[in-house]
Amino acid sequence: DGGITQSPKYLFRKEGQNxxxxxxxxxxxxxxxxxxxxxxxxxxxxYYSQIVNDFQKGDxxxxxxxxxxxxxxxxxxxxxxxxxxxxxxxxASLPSGTDTQYFGPGTRLTVL
Amino acid sequence: EDQxxxxxxxxxxxxxxxxxxxxxxxxxxxxxxxxxxxxxxxxxxxxFTLYSAGEEKEKERLKxxxxxxxxxxxxxxxxxxxxxxxxCAVQARNTDKLIFGTGTRLQVFP
Numbered sequence: 001d002g003g004i005t006q007s008p009k010y011l012f013r014k015e016g017q018n019x020x021x022x023x024x025x026x027x028x029x030x031x032x033x034x035x036x037x038x039x040x041x042x043x044x045x046x047y048y049s050q051i052v053n054d055f056q057k058g059d060x061x062x063x064x065x066x067x068x069x070x071x072x073x074x075x076x077x078x079x080x081x082x083x084x085x086x087x088x089x090x091x092a093s094l095p096s097g098t099d100t101q102y103f104g105p106g107t108r109l110t111v112l
Numbered sequence: 113e114d115q116x117x118x119x120x121x122x123x124x125x126x127x128x129x130x131x132x133x134x135x136x137x138x139x140x141x142x143x144x145x146x147x148x149x150x151x152x153x154x155x156x157x158x159x160f161t162l163y164s165a166g167e168e169k170e171k172e173r174l175k176x177x178x179x180x181x182x183x184x185x186x187x188x189x190x191x192x193x194x195x196x197x198x199x200c201a202v203q204a205r206n207t208d209k210l211i212f213g214t215g216t217r218l219q220v221f222p
Contacts, residue, residue, distance in 0.1 A: 042212035
């Protein structure tokens with residue numbers, strides 16, 4: 001089955017700890033994106049990557065880091081510098097030559 | 113500043129009661145407008161992409177339309193399984209970024 005997978009589905013973290021969220025796709029899509037979703041707000045772009053070994057900051061990159069070592073994978077690290085990390089995190093990918101992004105199932109991060 | 117506003121925030125319909133959801137946008141040159149459906153605790157599911165004023169697209173009970181200032185998602189004879197949050201997003205020319213609205217939460221009762 002082709003698709004976008006995110007793991008884990010639920011993640012709990014203590015304050016002061018870094019945590020890494022996984023995003024994998026086997027769709028051969030070049031571009032990948034990370035969004036954050038909070039109640040009552042629209043999705044906000046954290047980071048995106050159009051090709052391997054290259055990525056750009058989105059609108060709310062502070063306190064986050066990413067890597068893109070493989071086309072299939074775009075992990076997101078939520079660092080201890082992120083002041084309010086509790087949220088629903090969504091990964092998306094974009095087929096080449098199109099404008100439509102497709103989303104994974106999401107990871108809900110809760111900071112205790 | 114590029115902006116997307118969706119209304120209403122929430123909508124309750126009786127099964128079979130048709131209605132429309134609104135997405136008003138301000139963007140410096142529209143590249144595309146996107147509709148997604150999102151069920152609780154899940155990722156958004158793609159519905160439609162619209163590119164130019166006057167364009168319409170349909171899928172089952174849903175029809176999306178586009179003008180120069182807004183888009184409508186028309187739901188004809190909705191069923192309880194249509195209950196979800198519907199998200200609208202726009203993309204400006206010369207950018208890869210999507211600007212999302214806050215969504216309309218639709219509940220359809222039998």
